[in-house]
Structures are given as C-alpha cells and as structure tokens.
Amino acid sequence: MDGTEPVPEVSASAKRISLVSPLRAAIRIRRRIRTLKKTNLQLDLSGRKSADSTKLSVVRRQFSTERGSISSFDAPKFFNFDTPSLEQVALSSLQRRKKRKRSRPVLYPGNGKKYLPIEHKSKAKRCLILFIGIVCLQILNAIENLDDNVLKYELDGLEKTMQREVFGQKIAIDKIMDILKDYLATHWHNKPLVISMNGPSGVGKSHMGRIVAKHFRSVVESDFVLQYYVMHNCPNDSNVATCEAELTNMISDMVTRAEMEEKIPIFIFDEMELMPPSLLDTLQGYLKLNQSNEYLNAIYILISNIGGNEVTKYFLQNVSSDVLNVPQELHHIVQSSLRQHHSIWDVAEIVPFILLEKSHIANCFLDELLREGLYPDNRNVENLAGELKYYTIRDKQYSITGCKQVVAKVNLLHPYT
Known part of the structure; x- marks a missing residue:
C-alpha cells in the first residue's frame, strides 16, 4: 500500500441514471411549454403581447437555465428540440400577406365605353342664382318706380313749354330740366332743392318762373305752389317782422300739407335782390340739412338780377369765342357775385341767363x-x-x-x- 486512497469506481448503471434524470426533466419542461403555447398564448399582430406572453418569457428563462445545466452533461449533439414557435409562424404568415398585398396584379381597361365622372350640382348654387334674380327684379322695379314718379309731374310737357315760350335760353332750359328730373325721381331726399336763376333784366327769368308755377299748379294742385313777389308781399314800407311771420306760416303750412299727401311743394321767390337781409336769413333757415323730413322735400326757385351786370360784361367780352362753350366760367362769375350779397346762395344750383x-x-x-x-x-x-x-x-x-x-x-x- 503506497498511502493513496483508492478511487471508487462508478458503475455503468449509475452513470445511465445520472444522464436520464436531467433528460426527463428537460422533456417535461418542453411538453409544458408546448401545452402553454397551444392553450394560453395569444399573439397580438399589432406588435403588443398579452399577459400570458410574459409568463412564456419567464418559462423560457427557466428552461434556458435548466438547459444550461443539461449542457454541462455530455448530451448528444443530434438530439435537437428547436422547433419553430407559434409566434414565428404568425410573423412569417403576416410577412407573406404583406408581400401578397404589394404584388397585386395589373388590371387593364376593358373595351367598354368610357364616361366622364358625373358632376353633382350643388343646391347652394341654385339658391345663389335665385337670390341674384330677386335682386335684379328689385332693381328693375325701383327704376320703374322712379320713372313713374317723374311721369307724375309731366316734366316732358314742361320742357316743351319752356322751349316754345322762352327764347334764346337753351342752355338754361336744359340745366333746369336736368336738375328737376334728378330731384323729382324720388319723394324722399336729404336736402331741399334750391335753383337760382340769375341774369340781366328782360332775358326771361320771371317768365320762366311763371311757366314753372303754371305747370305745377296743374300737376300737384295750386295749394302746393307759392309765388312770392317781394315788392308785393313785403314792400319797403312794411314791417319786416310781420313779413317774416307770414312767410314762416306759409312755408310751414304748405310743407305739412304736402307731406301728408306725399307731394313736393314749390316756392318761387321773384325779385330776390329787393328782399331784406333779415327775411333772407329767415328763408335760409328752411334750406339747411338738419331739419325734419317734410322740410327736406321741397323746391325753392330764387329769381334775381344779381350778377346780371357781370353776365353782360363777360358775354360782350367773349362774344368772339362762342359763349355756349364756356358756361362754367360764367357760372363762377355769377356765384361769386351772389355770395357777396348773401350766404343763402351757397346751397343753390345757379343757372345763368345770357343776353x-x-x-x-x-x-x-x-x-x-x-x-x-x-x-x-x-x-x-x-x-x-x-x-x-x-x-x-x-x-x-x-x-x-x-x-x-x-x-x-x-x-x-x-x-x-
């Protein structure tokens, strides 16, 4: 005996038992994994895993640790339990489906007739067309009403009478008729109409005023036409305060009655150059803008010789050049002369009469x-x-x-x- 301890020999049966027991354990674990896959494992194709997938990961870790322990033994290399899992199979089938979707067959058009796509008409367009039609009808109706209002005063007949009885004043007649037609086209206005007829003596101003008064008496009744002659209604020896009161009462009464019957009154003042300044101030109060509606719907015609000398002088100096082509200069000359006399002519439409x-x-x-x-x-x-x-x-x-x-x-x- 050399002092060494003898090594106990392991029998072949003991070696076989030590290899079989871990192998059986691995087989049991593998079967358990398969049963869990078949019964509880549900794979979410959107990439999210269910709660059982976490259990499966835990079991896999355990299996990997146990398998590592098995690998320490001399297990045969040809014995392999690596089979495709259900998760891999599902992913591969999903990839195949995506490939199939991408590779769609090319469809060629047939031999049938081709039609353009049908345009669906909008109901809003119809409503818009209807609205435009209604607006157009309203505009046409308003224009017809304007014509009817002008026809009520028979201005065409007035124009013919002026051309027949007033000589040498074609420009003045045309301007007066244009002003009257524009104003009488409607009954509602934002200011009264003031027309001033100015020029030398004997050129037809007073005759024009009588023609206008006679015509409107036959059209709107004589109650709504006032002819005021300063030398007759307010002479020099009369009381100016009494003239002011009388003029105020006449204008207020006539305007009120005309408004009730929806008619426009006409006031014709002749010999304005003889009217006292205080009476001019009273009359000017009715020509302002800030008044009640009935005072805004009225026509005032002012006739005077103021500016007549300026018209004569200008006419004689420019007789070589046709005076009919320079009415604007003549208008400015008369207007400056009128403003020096009184401010009542600031709101007036000035119509000069020539020689x-x-x-x-x-x-x-x-x-x-x-x-x-x-x-x-x-x-x-x-x-x-x-x-x-x-x-x-x-x-x-x-x-x-x-x-x-x-x-x-x-x-x-x-x-x-």
Missing part, C-alpha cells in the same frame, strides 16, 4: 301779338324789334333791355287802347 339777340326779340313780339289776337305781320314785327336798343358787336346785335318792353309796345298797337 338775347335781335332774332329772339322778334320772336317775343310775334308771340305777344298772337296772345293779344293781332295779325302777326312780319314787317310790323321787324319794325317793332328795330325800335329797341341793342349792343352791336361785329355783325350781331344783343338787346339791352331784352323782352322787357315787348308787352308795352304791343299794347300800343291794340285798337282799344
């Missing part, structure tokens, strides 16, 4: 002879026209007094005078 030629004076005599029932002899008419005084410039003659003396001359020819 009359000798042919116009002859027409005045002819018209007056027909009115008096006398025979209109052309030679007699020329003789009467030649008795008046004229401005002679080049080949033209312009009357100094206009048609002012025509009536007196014709009265001398009357057999009963």
Whole structure:
C-alpha cells in the first residue's frame, strides 16, 4: 500500500441514471411549454403581447437555465428540440400577406365605353342664382318706380313749354330740366332743392318762373305752389317782422300739407335782390340739412338780377369765342357775385341767363301779338324789334333791355287802347 486512497469506481448503471434524470426533466419542461403555447398564448399582430406572453418569457428563462445545466452533461449533439414557435409562424404568415398585398396584379381597361365622372350640382348654387334674380327684379322695379314718379309731374310737357315760350335760353332750359328730373325721381331726399336763376333784366327769368308755377299748379294742385313777389308781399314800407311771420306760416303750412299727401311743394321767390337781409336769413333757415323730413322735400326757385351786370360784361367780352362753350366760367362769375350779397346762395344750383339777340326779340313780339289776337305781320314785327336798343358787336346785335318792353309796345298797337 503506497498511502493513496483508492478511487471508487462508478458503475455503468449509475452513470445511465445520472444522464436520464436531467433528460426527463428537460422533456417535461418542453411538453409544458408546448401545452402553454397551444392553450394560453395569444399573439397580438399589432406588435403588443398579452399577459400570458410574459409568463412564456419567464418559462423560457427557466428552461434556458435548466438547459444550461443539461449542457454541462455530455448530451448528444443530434438530439435537437428547436422547433419553430407559434409566434414565428404568425410573423412569417403576416410577412407573406404583406408581400401578397404589394404584388397585386395589373388590371387593364376593358373595351367598354368610357364616361366622364358625373358632376353633382350643388343646391347652394341654385339658391345663389335665385337670390341674384330677386335682386335684379328689385332693381328693375325701383327704376320703374322712379320713372313713374317723374311721369307724375309731366316734366316732358314742361320742357316743351319752356322751349316754345322762352327764347334764346337753351342752355338754361336744359340745366333746369336736368336738375328737376334728378330731384323729382324720388319723394324722399336729404336736402331741399334750391335753383337760382340769375341774369340781366328782360332775358326771361320771371317768365320762366311763371311757366314753372303754371305747370305745377296743374300737376300737384295750386295749394302746393307759392309765388312770392317781394315788392308785393313785403314792400319797403312794411314791417319786416310781420313779413317774416307770414312767410314762416306759409312755408310751414304748405310743407305739412304736402307731406301728408306725399307731394313736393314749390316756392318761387321773384325779385330776390329787393328782399331784406333779415327775411333772407329767415328763408335760409328752411334750406339747411338738419331739419325734419317734410322740410327736406321741397323746391325753392330764387329769381334775381344779381350778377346780371357781370353776365353782360363777360358775354360782350367773349362774344368772339362762342359763349355756349364756356358756361362754367360764367357760372363762377355769377356765384361769386351772389355770395357777396348773401350766404343763402351757397346751397343753390345757379343757372345763368345770357343776353338775347335781335332774332329772339322778334320772336317775343310775334308771340305777344298772337296772345293779344293781332295779325302777326312780319314787317310790323321787324319794325317793332328795330325800335329797341341793342349792343352791336361785329355783325350781331344783343338787346339791352331784352323782352322787357315787348308787352308795352304791343299794347300800343291794340285798337282799344
């Protein structure tokens, strides 16, 4: 005996038992994993795992540790339990589906007819067209109402009367008619209309005022037309305060009655150059904008000789150049003269009247002879026209007094005078 302890020999049966017992344990674990996969494992295809998947991971860790312990033994290399899991199978099937979706077959168009896509009509477009149609009808109706309101005053007849009875004032007639048509197109206004007729004596201003008064008396009744002559209604020796009270009562009463019947009253003031300043101030109070509605719907015609000398001077200086082409300059000259007299003309539409030629004076005599029932002899008419005084410039003659003396001359020819 050399002192070494003898090594106990392990029998073959003991070695076989030591290899079989861990192998059986591995087989049991593997079977348990398979049963868990078949019964409880649910794979979320969106990438999220259920609560059982966490249990499966824990079991796999345990199996890996036990398998590591088994690998310490001399296990045979050909014995392999690595089979594809259910999770891998599901992922592979999902990838196949994606590949199938990507590789869709190409579809070619058939031999049938091709049609454009149907356009669906919007109901909002129909409503818009209907709204536009309603607005157009309303505009047309408003225009017709304006025409009806103008026809109510028969301004065409007034214009024909002016052209027939007032001679040599075509520009003044056209301007007055344009102003009246614009104002009388509607009944509601934001300010009263003020027309100022200015020019030398005898050129037809007062005659124009009488024609307007006569026409509107036949159209809107005589109760809504006032002719105010300063020398007659308020002479120099009268009390101005009484004239102011009378004028105030006449205007207020006429305006109130006209508003009730929806008519526009007309006030014609002649001989304005003789009106006292205080009475001009009273009249100016009715021409302002900040008044009640009934005072805004009215027409005021102011007739005066103010600016007549300026018109005559300008006309004679510019007779070589056609004065009909420079009415704007003549308007400014008259306007400056009127503003120096009183501020009532600041809101007025100024209509200048020009000088009359000798042919116009002859027409005045002819018209007056027909009115008096006398025979209109052309030679007699020329003789009467030649008795008046004229401005002679080049080949033209312009009357100094206009048609002012025509009536007196014709009265001398009357057999009963």
